[in-house]
Amino acid sequence: MDEFEPQGIENKAMNMLDLPTRRDESWRYSDLSALQSVWPLPAPVRIDVAAGEAAHHHLLQDAADGATAVHDYVVTVADGARCDFHVLNIGGQLGRVTIDVTLGRGSHFELGGAILGSGDQTLEIVTSVTHAQPDATSGQTIRSILSERATGSYLGRIAVARDAQRTDAFQSVKAMLLDRTATANAKPELEIYADDVKCAHGATVGELDKAALFYMASRGMDPATAKTLLLRSFVAGVFDSVADEAVKDRLEAAAIAKLEAMV
Amino acid sequence: MLTIDQLTNEIDGKAILKGLSLQINAGEIHAIMGPNGAGKSTLAYTLGGRPGYEVTGGTATFDGADLFDLDPHERAAAGLFLGFQYPVEIPGVSNLQFLRESLNSQKRARGEKELNGGEFIRLAKEKAALLGLDMDMLKRPVNVGFSGGEKKRAEMVQMGILDPKLAILDETDSGLDIDALKIVGAGINAIMRKPEKAVLLITHYQRLLDYVKPDYVHVLAGGRIVKSGGPELALELEREGYSDVVGAEVVG
Numbered sequence: 001m002d003e004f005e006p007q008g009i010e011n012k013a014m015n016m017l018d019l020p021t022r023r024d025e026s027w028r029y030s031d032l033s034a035l036q037s038v039w040p041l042p043a044p045v046r047i048d049v050a051a052g053e054a055a056h057h058h059l060l061q062d063a064a065d066g067a068t069a070v071h072d073y074v075v076t077v078a079d080g081a082r083c084d085f086h087v088l089n090i091g092g093q094l095g096r097v098t099i100d101v102t103l104g105r106g107s108h109f110e111l112g113g114a115i116l117g118s119g120d121q122t123l124e125i126v127t128s129v130t131h132a133q134p135d136a137t138s139g140q141t142i143r144s145i146l147s148e149r150a151t152g153s154y155l156g157r158i159a160v161a162r163d164a165q166r167t168d169a170f171q172s173v174k175a176m177l178l179d180r181t182a183t184a185n186a187k188p189e190l191e192i193y194a195d196d197v198k199c200a201h202g203a204t205v206g207e208l209d210k211a212a213l214f215y216m217a218s219r220g221m222d223p224a225t226a227k228t229l230l231l232r233s234f235v236a237g238v239f240d241s242v243a244d245e246a247v248k249d250r251l252e253a254a255a256i257a258k259l260e261a262m263v
Numbered sequence: 264m265l266t267i268d269q270l271t272n273e274i275d276g277k278a279i280l281k282g283l284s285l286q287i288n289a290g291e292i293h294a295i296m297g298p299n300g301a302g303k304s305t306l307a308y309t310l311g312g313r314p315g316y317e318v319t320g321g322t323a324t325f326d327g328a329d330l331f332d333l334d335p336h337e338r339a340a341a342g343l344f345l346g347f348q349y350p351v352e353i354p355g356v357s358n359l360q361f362l363r364e365s366l367n368s369q370k371r372a373r374g375e376k377e378l379n380g381g382e383f384i385r386l387a388k389e390k391a392a393l394l395g396l397d398m399d400m401l402k403r404p405v406n407v408g409f410s411g412g413e414k415k416r417a418e419m420v421q422m423g424i425l426d427p428k429l430a431i432l433d434e435t436d437s438g439l440d441i442d443a444l445k446i447v448g449a450g451i452n453a454i455m456r457k458p459e460k461a462v463l464l465i466t467h468y469q470r471l472l473d474y475v476k477p478d479y480v481h482v483l484a485g486g487r488i489v490k491s492g493g494p495e496l497a498l499e500l501e502r503e504g505y506s507d508v509v510g511a512e513v514v515g
Contacts, residue, residue, distance in 0.1 A: 230353070
């Protein structure tokens with residue numbers, strides 16, 4: 001930690017009274033006019049997971065139509081601890097979730113995030129994960145489904161400090177566009193100062209499989225049922241690791257309700 | 264049950280079917296054979312309503328309704344089943360979920376009562392057993408990781424569960440070894456050989472017809488039916504080849 005100053009996203013933006021601009025990388029794809037109504041932002045929510053502990057957090061961001069919802073988290077995961085975070089980002093005109101994580105020795109951070117956007121929504125998940133100590137692992141799985149003119153963005157920065165050997169991190173980002181007018185942004189960003197490091201990242205953008213849709217129709221499934229089933233399978237898995245069954249049910253029910261409204 | 268009259272179609276502006284006529288009555292099994300590129304799969308997909316298979320002329324009447332007026336899922340609800348030469352893989356969707364949604368969609372469309380979970384599982388078990396398919400296979404995603412033979416058996420389980428009036432089976436025998444061919448053939452007979460049902464088998468080879476005996480055999484070449492006959496026609500084709508039976512100029 002001595003030689004390495006983690007530059008979390010909030011550190012850059014939080015204390016400034018001026019609105020950010022699109023030149024600021026972490027705001028590049030955002031809806032700045034929607035942001036105005038809530039600016040300046042309150043201090044981020046702090047989550048500190050003590051050494052050896054395991055913590056589960058989730059956020060169901062389903063703000064009302066037209067609202068602006070920005071949720072900022074600063075998370076520290078101490079040595080040997082673990083933090084599982086699940087995010088369902090579906091509401092508001094602008095729905096933005098930022099998570100700034102610093103990992104201690106041998107700790108683990110896991111993020112499962114789903115973005116389901118329609119209309120003119122801008123929905124974002126912005127993460128900064130700093131592997132500050134050796135032997136920490138992190139995993140981020142993000143699935144986005146976007147229709148009409150919605151924009152869904154995942155910006156994920158991973159920083160590995162000079163001493164943080166044997167870091168193992170992955171980012172898996174997949175987006176599905178239901179209309180050609182929708183936009184998906186996926187931007188993994190790696191900053192690595194250690195040499196014994198594994199950082200895997202993959203990003204894909206696709207459309208619904210037409211062959212599968214015809215196969216389903218040929219068996220009698222109406223188009224809305226077929227699309228919903230395919231989209232459910234696309235986001236399935238993101239919430240598999242939610243430990244609390246009631247929370248899992250609530251997240252899945254909210255996701256299905258939004259999907260059914262989108263197809 | 265199905266009357267096709269002077270059907271013509273196009274794919275990407277290219278004419279494939281060029282005036283195809285065929286009459287299939289309840290209780291009959293018809294086989295369509297033909298050389299590669301004759302339009303066999305195109306006929307199956309066109310009757311199933313696959314996007315991109317544009318009908319440019321002619322009619323198809325299914326149980327009194329204009330088939331081409333119906334969307335693909337409505338054709339299925341009306342009792343049409345299309346067996347795919349290459350069944351599609353759908354990761355993340357289990358066979359059971361896929362089939363229950365399909366069957367209940369059909370039942371909703373026909374104004375019938377939907378099956379609940381228990382009723383559906385009983386039905387699925389019965390039909391899977393008929394094809395010698397393990398119930399565990401049905402819990403797996405649709406066709407994902409299935410061998411060629413397993414895919415075709417799974418298709419026949421689907422047919423058993425959906426219980427169609429008319430099955431159009433596009434090269435259901437391809438990719439099957441002789442044991443699997445016997446099982447699939449027996450499955451087709453058990454499910455579809457009934458006075459109120461009919462089958463259109465599309466195949467390259469005579470061998471499936473050893474197990475599912477057709478009442479009529481047709482030769483499709485150049486987008487038309489060029490010759491029709493009884494089961495003996497298939498044997499003649501097998502023995503002498505398409506060129507000798509219908510003429511090299513027809514086969515092209």
